[in-house]
Amino acid sequence: MRGLRYLMFVPALLLMSSIVIGFNNYKDAKEDMRQDLNCALRQFIMDKPRQSLLLDSLTTLHHGMVLTLNDAESSFSGQLTCPSLKDTSHLSVCLLHHDGQEPFKEEASVCSDTVLWHFPQQESRDAVIALKAYANPSLCAVLGHSDQRLPLTGFILCLLMVLGMGWKSRMPGRNTEMAVTSPQPSERPIRLTPMQEQLMDMFAAAPDHTLSKEAICAVLWPKKEQPENTLYTFICRLKTALKEQSDMEIVNKRGKEYQLVKKEPND
Numbered sequence: 001m002r003g004l005r006y007l008m009f010v011p012a013l014l015l016m017s018s019i020v021i022g023f024n025n026y027k028d029a030k031e032d033m034r035q036d037l038n039c040a041l042r043q044f045i046m047d048k049p050r051q052s053l054l055l056d057s058l059t060t061l062h063h064g065m066v067l068t069l070n071d072a073e074s075s076f077s078g079q080l081t082c083p084s085l086k087d088t089s090h091l092s093v094c095l096l097h098h099d100g101q102e103p104f105k106e107e108a109s110v111c112s113d114t115v116l117w118h119f120p121q122q123e124s125r126d127a128v129i130a131l132k133a134y135a136n137p138s139l140c141a142v143l144g145h146s147d148q149r150l151p152l153t154g155f156i157l158c159l160l161m162v163l164g165m166g167w168k169s170r171m172p173g174r175n176t177e178m179a180v181t182s183p184q185p186s187e188r189p190i191r192l193t194p195m196q197e198q199l200m201d202m203f204a205a206a207p208d209h210t211l212s213k214e215a216i217c218a219v220l221w222p223k224k225e226q227p228e229n230t231l232y233t234f235i236c237r238l239k240t241a242l243k244e245q246s247d248m249e250i251v252n253k254r255g256k257e258y259q260l261v262k263k264e265p266n267d
Contacts, residue, residue, distance in 0.1 A: 011161040018154030022146075029146030030110055033082055037089070037112035037133040040079035044091070045117055045131065050075075066104060067093045076133065084141035085110070089133060096128040108134035109142075190245040195220060196238050203250075203260040210259040 044050050069076070069091040077086040094103040096116060104114065112133040137145075192200065202219065203209045213231060220234070221227040235250060235258060242248050247263050 008165065011158040011165075014154050014161070015158045018151040018158065021154070022148055022151030025146040025148060025151065026142060029142050033085055033110045033135065033137065033142070033145065034112060036080055036082045036085060037110065037135060038115075039081075040076060041091075041112050041115050041131060041133045043079045044076055045115065065094065066106075069093060082145060084137040084145055085135045088137055089135040092132050092134065094130045096130045103130050104132045106132075106134060108136050110135045110137060190241065192238075192241060195234070196241065199234075199238065200260070203258075208259065209261070210253065210257050212257050216258070 076091050077089055080086050080089060092104055092106060096103055115131045117129045117131065199211075199216065199220065202211055202216070213228065217224070217227040217231055221230060224230065239250050242250065248260060249263050250258050250260055253259055
C-alpha cells in the first residue's frame with residue numbers, strides 16, 4: 001500500500017501537466033483569434049468601398065459616440081479565417097477624442113487592437129476614426145480551435161492509472177491474508193501485516209520452526225540498535241493475532257529462541 005501511495009504522485013503530476021498545457025493552448029488559441037481580428041480589420045480599412053462606408057458614418061458620429069456596425073452593414077466576417085469568429089463578430093467605430101484616451105468601453109471574449117484611420121477634411125484639423133473588432137466565441141469554440149490532443153491524452157492516462165491503482169488496492173494481497181505454514185498447517189486464513197508474514201515465513205523455513213532472537217532481529221531490523229524491545233512488542237502482537245485467528249502459537253524457549261507450534265487441545 002505504501003508503494004501505491006508513492007505512485008499516486010505520478011497521475012497527480014500528469015494531471016497538473018495536462019491542465020497547464022491545456023490552459024496554455026487555450027490562451028494561444030485566443031491570441032490566434034485576436035490576430036485574426038487584427039488582420040481582418042486592416043483589410044477592412046484598406047478596401048475602398050468600406051472606406052466610403054466609414055466616411056458616410058462620419059455624418060452620424062459625434063465625439064464620444066460609438067457606432068456598432070453589424071456584419072450585414074460591413075461584411076467584416078468575410079475577412080476572417082477562423083470559422084468560430086464569423087457568427088459572433090462586429091465592428092465598433094468612434095471619432096477619436098483629442099485627449100488620447102481609449103474610446104471603447106465594450107468587453108468581449110476576444111477583441112482586436114484599436115486601429116486609427118486619419119481622414120483629411122476641408123477644415124484645418126483632420127478627423128481620426130477609431131475602429132475595433134469584437135467577437136464572443138463560446139468556450140467550446142475556443143477549445144475546438146486550440147490543440148487539446150496532448151492534454152486530453154494525459155488526462156485519459158491519468159484516469160486509467162487512478163482506476164488501475166484503485167482496482168489493485170481492492171485486490172486481496174498475500175500480505176493481508178494467508179494460511180499459516182506450520183508443522184501442522186491450519187486452513188483458517190489469518191490476517192497479518194507484511195512484517196508479521198515475513199516472520200511466519202521464517203518460522204516455516206527454519207529447522208523445528210525455531211528462530212533465535214538474534215536471527216529475527218538481523219532480518220527484520222538489520223540497522224536498528226538494540227532492537228530487543230521492538231522484538232518483544234512485535235512478538236506479543238503476533239501472538240495475539242495467532243491466538244484469535246488460528247490454532248498456532250509462539251512459545252519462548254530458554255529466553256533466547258522462539259518456536260512456532262500447534263496449540264494443545266486443552267489450551
